[in-house]
Amino acid sequence: MHASPGDRYLPPPRFTWPEGAKCTAMLCFDVDGETTALSEDPQLARRRTLMSQCEYGPRIGVPRLLGLLDHLQVPATFFIPGYIVEQHPRMVEAIVAKGHEIGLHGYLHEKLAYLSEAEEEAILGRTIEILTRFTxxxxxxxxxxWFEINPWTPALLARHGIDYCASAMGDDVPYFHDNGLVEIPGQWLLEDWEQFAFNADPAWGFIPENCAKVFDLWWREFEAMHDFGCCFVLTLHPWLSGRPSRVRLLEDIVTAMQAKGGVWFARGREIAAYTRAHPEARRELDLDVPKSPPVF
Ligand SMILES: [Zn+2]
Structure with missing residues (x-):
């Protein structure tokens, strides 16, 4: 027996979201700025064109994106390296004044996989102090x-009073690490770097994609996540997504999400607080193995 045409697969929702929403959307902006180059090689500071491309994010991309978020009336979460917070205090002030959340993103965008636990903890303590002081x-x-965490990272975060991590990719709804830390997972599909990043030397990225293709890519994932009751975590970099046609892309996708309805637009801290307060909201996926093989 076959499903009739148009009879779509609709599994039970993975998560019970607040206010009857069918899914949640977390808009994330990773404001890497100059650390995009400096974390690779401090000598790149002499490459003025490269550095100006990196600075485009905090200087042009962020103010423009803040204007769009105002226009759309949606909240966002900005993850910013400590060095960028120090370099762009007025940008930080503007993000806070608009009511968006600012979260941790290393000091100089360090790859955690190459750090010892002690080095990672020192950077965590230093960046908590910087963000607290500036925000x-x-x-x-x-x-x-780079989204990559170490085995000890959840314990370090919990020890330093951090509420949630948004770095792993083990699900498409929030879950708990073994120590009770909330994880709000992302995925590479919903990232702008793979779509838009390009630099000649050092060689970064690929040929920038057409926004129409990217809209289709992200919209298809959103629509299915809406059906499946998931958490749509979109991660954008202002040096890429602050360019005019990509600002239009974000406007188009959020406007379409608002028109579809049933979407809870939330900052990470709200998603984490809700997840912690409602552990029953999460529906596990069980391997339901039938006694006899299914008949198709
Ligand atoms: Zn980053």
């Missing part, structure tokens, strides 16, 4: 540079 409140969220 006026202690950061609650952490996004690992």
């Amino acid at each position: 006026g409140s202690k950061p609650l969220g952490f996004r690992a540079p």
